Amino acid sequence: MANPNLECRMYEAKYPEVDMAVMIQVHHITETGVYVSLLEYNNMEGIIPLSELSRRRIRSVSSLIKVGHQEPAIVLRVNKEKGYIDLSKKTVSEEDVQACEEQYNKSKLVHSIMRHVAEIHSIDVEELYTTIGWPLYRKYGHAYEAFKLIATDPDSILNFLTKEAGPDGEEVTKVVAAVTEDVKDTLVKNIRHRMMPQPVKIRADIEIRCYQFDGVLHIQKALRKAESFGNEDCPVKIKLVTAPLYVLTTQTLDKNQGISVLTNAIKACSEEIEKYKGKLVIKEAARVVGEREDKLLAEQMEKMWLQN
Template sequence: MAEEVNTTSCRFYENKYPEVDDFVVVNVREIADMGAYVKLLEYDNIEGMILLSELSRRRIRSIQKHVKVGRNEVVVVLRVDTDKGYIDLSKRRVSPEDAAKAEEKYNKSKAVHSILRHVAEKHKYPLEKLYEKIGWPLSRKYGHAYEAFKIAITNPEQVFEGIEAPSKEIMDDLLLQISRKLTPNPVKVRADIEVTCFSYEGVDAVKAALSAGEALNTEDIPVKVKLVAAPLFVLTSVSLDKQKAIDRLTEAIEVIKTKIEAAGGNLNVKMAPKTVSETDDAELAKLMEKSEAETRQVAGDDDEDSDEEED
């Protein structure tokens, strides 16, 4: 009988066990008197324990208030006994900064794992061997296989030079999966501002200031300005680089502010530059439609008044 090939499960990293002081992501499996039993998600679900005394810096009246079954937690490794299989962990020694870094690393590792597992399952190839031949060598070279995969989207020859793939078919499929899953999607960044000017230049000054901000527009980081309902305007940018888009809109706001204040006007930031969702866009579209409808209604009233005056 042919031996079954494991194409679905494997630890994310080359080391079979984490080291003391490593930050790891775990899933709470069971709560007991001594603490919480957990699965180390990055190490093929091997078991560890968050000791009761290591759950919180505060006095613990109820374990359930600090950990819940099924929830993921970031913890730090206190002790590792590979012979007995004991891994003692702490939650209370993890700072918010440590947790954020650990979650970022975990999400990158999970993305790599998803790609490698898909390829392994499709080609009935052992997942651990795929890690041995591709995943872990790239991690040693680039710090993390995720970083290597990102570069491979545009420069696969550089990334996979010296890597011995199991077959051409596996490598071709790997590159296809990397392209499909890791090619970045454009993000939309938006800022809402109020621009007013009651000096002699008035409307012309507002237009000139907004045009100065829109002049920062480039092909990679576009800048667009739209009127929502005077004096509210929205600045938008759609780009692959979220931070650059945020920085560009921030710069545009400063340019508009300088220009309008020089003309005796004011700028008030209602919403600082940030990424927005389709829901946010839909709400903005409704607001703009409402404003346009009100404008048309006012214009219609003016026409009626004119007719009455003629009569």
């Protein structure tokens, strides 16, 4: 196919259900309502009546909603014959926002991968959804969950996808694999590139003091106690910035595990130094840090080294 159609809804159902939370993008605002597109349904048009914008009295529509913004809305009515969809913003709860954003982010990633594979192999993206995407949605609740499994064990997921095949105009004669080897290879490569988990860096900042005789040795012992709480998947490393400031770091695929390990390490370190009448103060609790924080720490340590 020379020019495949890369536009398609994300889900098998052509229309959303009433009371469902959907992600919308605002296009224009009129005296009658706010016209939006439903991002998960191939930009199908919908409208939010002005009366559905807020429970409070509206002084300025622009203060409530802005052109170009993406946000969740609740489906009020669906007229499939005329293609009308009425939505509400005022009935959206915090739980709706969280669930809708999580669902949309997963669906958007799946859609991006599907479009890319369809473009490479000159296939209509809807055809790819019909043979791969929507069957995975039906079986796993969301194709995103299936894609996570495909990243580590593609055959166990994709080899079970089949379709009925037969000559045009005749009865079905056999069942064949829904995914050709070249499409499968491209799909798996894209999933692994986009979805394989990346390690995150967790860091905590502490101050530790001990004014007893051999206080330095007691501090060293307490820090070694903290390091012992690390494991193969989540090793604890400690650096001296400048006495009495230390940083504890770990790298792990599981953010929650990393934060837990450093928190427990600090607790053990504090209990150990208190045996010798020392004190540990948490300056910054365990949290995820990025390259910027690493760079600032390196600059701070270099500055302290030069001063010393």
